[in-house]
Amino acid sequence: xxxxxxxxxxxxxxxxxxxxxxxxxxxxxxxxxxxxxxxxxxxxxxxxxxxxxxxxxxxxxxxxxxxxxxxxxxxxxxxxxxxxxxxxxxxxxxxxxxxxxxxxxxxxxxxxxxxxxxxxxxxxxxxxxxxxxxxxxxxxxxxxxxxxxxxxxxxxxxxxxxxxxxxxxxxxxxxxx
Numbered sequence: 001x002x003x004x005x006x007x008x009x010x011x012x013x014x015x016x017x018x019x020x021x022x023x024x025x026x027x028x029x030x031x032x033x034x035x036x037x038x039x040x041x042x043x044x045x046x047x048x049x050x051x052x053x054x055x056x057x058x059x060x061x062x063x064x065x066x067x068x069x070x071x072x073x074x075x076x077x078x079x080x081x082x083x084x085x086x087x088x089x090x091x092x093x094x095x096x097x098x099x100x101x102x103x104x105x106x107x108x109x110x111x112x113x114x115x116x117x118x119x120x121x122x123x124x125x126x127x128x129x130x131x132x133x134x135x136x137x138x139x140x141x142x143x144x145x146x147x148x149x150x151x152x153x154x155x156x157x158x159x160x161x162x163x164x165x166x167x168x169x170x171x172x173x174x175x176x177x
Contacts, residue, residue: 010040010055017059025067035066112165116158127154 014036039062
């Protein structure tokens, strides 16, 4: 077994959890990350960790346990509430339903993008589909007869329109609640 690879993966999980939930405790960062790594290692000694979500939960619990004695004067509920409630769809729905939910989300996003593409005019109508088909800026510029910089501008504008559309879309907004 490659313990270096396992350690690096555990450290990456621990850093991600720390940065997402505990940035306000920078003075404890190294200790919290080490506590999470040790906890993951100890858990793995007894049984394998089946999922990434499971590893995240173990790391998060270790960080919370580390913080408890250091936060006796702070409002513990507000500190840990965000971390405790951060779960993924598979935790709620189960693996199969989460996969179906992800498929429906992709279909909805594709529909939004396709509607916006249909509304494009001029060079944008040629540039965006090529970009979505993973063509390079240089290839697109040659095909359309413009510069790479102009291709970048069209793509940036399109991405901003899609981002705004996603913010305004009630169905998509409901996913993040």
